[in-house]
Amino acid sequence: MWSDPSAGRSASLAAPPSSSAQAASGPTPGTSDPGPSSSSSSGPPKKPLVKLQRFGACFAKEAVDLNELRELLWSGVPDEADPSVRAKAWQLMLGYLPVHVERQVTGLSKKRREYRELVKDYFERSPEMRSDNENQILRQIRVDIPRTNPGFKFFGDAVMHGIMERTLFIWALRNPASGYVQGINDLITPFLVVFLASYLNKRDEDLHELEISEVPSEVLEHIEADAYWCLSKMLADIQDHYTFGQPGIQRMVLRLKEIVKRIDEALYDHLTNNGLEFLQFSFRWMNCFLMREFPMRCVIRLWDTYIAEQASGFSNFHVYVCAVFLVYWAPQLKMMDFQQMMLFMQKFPTEQWRPQQIETLLAEAYVLKSLFHSSPKHLS
């Protein structure tokens, strides 16, 4: 039973997730579900080399088996992997890169050509042709781009600003039900970082000082198109997070509230007795998928799993991650009043977090999700 998930955790977050997660897991994870157990449960310790070989074997097949890839990606691309592994895995899982190896090259060049057409149609029109609404969207995007700063110098470069401006503007025009919403500028950055790392054959951690002028323009064109399509694929499943009233986000906030009430009622009572509303602190968590809470290296690890979860990663599973994240801070939060909690939650002490800590959250979220799904009455 998930009685006190926070017990003893503050001391052990850096440790592998298996101990507390396994201990707490009553129901067995579904067989079709890849889960943390595949990489971190009992049995031999994690062997990145074995995993690398499995990625390699998975990509080498005539047609990539997405179920197999899903399981591999769910538990994260190992640090030792070639940077192209993650880019490829993301693009395959998102349905951008064709699974049939022989179609991949032509498939990509077709999509990149299509993107160039979109740029012509939507972006390179004369500005006088733009409607008031389009101008307003562009104005908003231009306000946000210079302050999109996920910690890499190159996001301050005019060339990168151009890339973001085109991708975001075209996406907004092609998705009029939501249009551009602040925060979507954050969401394109992991794609840009991962794809740049892949092309330049550098680890994303080594991109911090990258000068964008050193990157060949052809590479930038490819990255731009790939990032555009992958962002589109990702957002296609969560459109109602960004439409009027943002019902998708409201739903997730509500669900978070229910889950927290079930797993840590004392924390729930403390928050509500202090007049704290879940919307006040978790709206941003949902709108930007904790990107404002974690450094990029952690966000990328988080996205391995979300992308592997496919349609439900950025909606359903994310809520469990948020619940585990909130409950993780319960010991501190319970000592605080309204104001202290608000200020604390605006700037969690997570700057130094490593992907291993994200894996702990993911593992616990997985257990929690299995628990709730196997006994939905938990929520009633």
Add this chain to the structure above:
Amino acid sequence: MAKDDDYDYLFKIVLIGDSGVGKSNLLSRFTRDEFNLESKSTIGVEFATKSVPVNGKTIKAQIWDTAGQERYRAITSAYYRGAVGALLVYDISKRQSFENIDRWLKELRDHADPNIVILLVGNKADLKHLRAVTQDEAASFAEQQGLACIETSALDSMNVETAFHRILSEIYNLMSKKTLSDRPEPSRPGGMRGAPIRVDEENTRPPPARSSGGCCR
């Protein structure tokens, strides 16, 4: 963690206005004396507090900084509840942000307390060479609407303290008047502690504060 409970009154203030006019930097300049040229966009709301002396009392300002984009209004309007003051911010170098003030006023009329004290703030006054809204124009607009107004620069700190101080004093004065008229005997200030003060008496809003030369000057 020390709790700074040492105040006489708590006033809830909201910061509203178009995206990118500098709301978050006004807040960080006022509460922490910080300014960040690359601060990220506000998603949802952010929050900060600062206590300041007004007429010998300690007023704690609880300030809610809201996202400026239209899409967020369905969510941010919930934060107007209980607010006794609003800083309505535009960017003096962005004409559009001034023209949108009307819409923000409507937003307040629809969702906030009818007697909320509003201060019109023309931020980024340091960008003199890019000025797109004159002080006279802002002053006459404010007068028409019965608002006080001021120009600030979160970047070089100009008038930031003054702006917050002005709105807090106005709220305080309004509240004192109301307290006097409601209760012949002075009430214990401690009784107000911890809860936002509602200034809800009709028609008590004083004429716009006129410091030397009127609004914005």
